[in-house]
Amino acid sequence: MIARVIVTPKPVVNDPQGITVKQGLATLGFSEVSDVRVGKYIEMRLEAGSEHEARERVEAMCKQLLANHVIEDYRFDIETDGHKRR
Amino acid sequence: MIARVIVTPKPVVNDPQGITVKQGLATLGFSEVSDVRVGKYIEMRLEAGSEHEARERVEAMCKQLLANHVIEDYRFDIETDGHKRR
Incomplete structure (x- = not known):
């Protein structure tokens, strides 16, 4: 899976990385961007008996x-045999 | 949007961050994880006349x-009025 x-x-x-990206985009002419948040994406292959x-x-x-649950939220989906669920 | x-x-x-996460998970007892890749997630609010x-x-x-296209791939979806498309 x-x-x-x-x-x-x-x-x-506070998300300093997001602020930096927003400023970088504005410098490049993408001034239509009003808010940026930067997070992490983690993709894992794992063995499990069931999706549950x-x-x-x-x-x-x-x-x-x-995730550091004090300052971060997380969400994930699991793909099993081509089916994806949140 | x-x-x-x-x-x-x-x-x-090579993804040293992914390898480190995999080792950390194994240390914590999650030995069912065989592969980890770590990337970035960027969420932006922007103004645009159309989804296109x-x-x-x-x-x-x-x-x-x-993205640094030499070493990274990217994909994105756009949400407009509650509709999400890849």
């Missing part, structure tokens, strides 16, 4: 390592 | 700033 995890800074948290089990395991990985 | 961009290292490119225009602008942003 394939898990695709997206980790983003919480809305209330994979979901539980990935949830645990996010809590323990992939 | 909202654009969600995912930038990933190309398959042939937004798509062209975001494509240009990816080429000029967001």
Whole structure:
């Protein structure tokens, strides 16, 4: 199975990387961009007996390592045999 | 409109961050994970006259700033009025 995890800074948290990207885009002429947030994307291949089990395991990985739940949110989808679910 | 961009290292490119995450997961007992790739996730709010225009602008942003096309791939979707398309 394939898990695709997206980790983003919480809305209330400062995102200096996002601000820098926004300024860079403005310098290049993309002034239509009003807000940028930068997060992480993690794609994993893993073995699991079922989609339910994979979901539980990935949830645990996010809590323990992939996301810092004080300042970050996460979401993921699992792909099994070509089916993708959030 | 909202654009969600995912930038990933190309398959042939080394991904030390992914290797580190994989090792960290294994240390925590998640040995079912066989491969990890780490990329960037960029969410932008932007003004555009149409979805087509937004798509062209975001494509240009990816080429000029967001992705390094020598070592990275990118993909994005655009959300307009609650409709999301890849």
